[in-house]
Amino acid sequence: MTVDGVAYRCVVLCFLFRSRGGAREVLLGLKRTGFGTGRVVALGGKIDGRESAVGAAVREVAEESGIELARDELRDAGRISWSFPAQPAWNMAAFLFTADAGVTPPVASEEIEPRWYAVDDIPWSGMWQDAPYWIPALLDGRQIDARIVMDPDNEGVASAVVD
Numbered sequence: 001m002t003v004d005g006v007a008y009r010c011v012v013l014c015f016l017f018r019s020r021g022g023a024r025e026v027l028l029g030l031k032r033t034g035f036g037t038g039r040v041v042a043l044g045g046k047i048d049g050r051e052s053a054v055g056a057a058v059r060e061v062a063e064e065s066g067i068e069l070a071r072d073e074l075r076d077a078g079r080i081s082w083s084f085p086a087q088p089a090w091n092m093a094a095f096l097f098t099a100d101a102g103v104t105p106p107v108a109s110e111e112i113e114p115r116w117y118a119v120d121d122i123p124w125s126g127m128w129q130d131a132p133y134w135i136p137a138l139l140d141g142r143q144i145d146a147r148i149v150m151d152p153d154n155e156g157v158a159s160a161v162v163d
């Protein structure tokens with residue numbers, strides 16, 4: 001995808017939810033390989049070839065957690081772009097989805113180690129620094145349109161607009 005002449009790699013992120021003892025939990029995972037290794041992220045990854053965003057989300061959730069979702073179980077949670085001015089090859093745009101996880105327990109994959117977190121106990125310090133700017137709105141059930149610009153160190157947040 002290209003915006004104003006700048007290229008963005010298209011990815012999907014899917015936030016799965018469940019209820020435990022009246023508390024709402026979200027499935028996040030420690031990334032073990034590839035981009036963002038060592039960070040806690042939602043399940044997701046690149047959209048392959050001519051695959052649709054929903055198709056990619058169903059595939060990535062299955063590959064990374066073993067949880068099989070039907071396409072119509074995914075809810076559109078909006079869009080986000082991350083721009084890395086100091087490293088434009090890392091620019092990414094994600095289609096965001098949410099879904100209820102059902103009862104299948106997540107299984108760790110080579111790529112990610114999934115774990116349930118209470119929505120009021122998100123491990124912010126282990127996540128990308130932009131996560132607190134946009135994930136709370138998504139946890140509230142809002143559909144978002146977010147644009148994040150990263151600092152020159154590719155870690156901090158230079159600006160974050162969340163509509």
Ligand SMILES: Nc1[nH]c(=O)nc2c1ncn2[C@H]1C[C@H](O)[C@@H](COP(=O)(O)OP(=O)(O)OP(=O)(O)O)O1
Binds near residue numbers: 043082
């Ligand atoms: N600033 C940022 N904040 C954030 O919360 N997530 C980010 C981010 N920048 C990138 N991501 C996410 C989006 C995407 O799901 C993930 C990296 O994409 P991929 O999973 O495609 O990376 P990989 O290198 O593991 O790809 P594969 O080789 O396809 O497994 O990082």
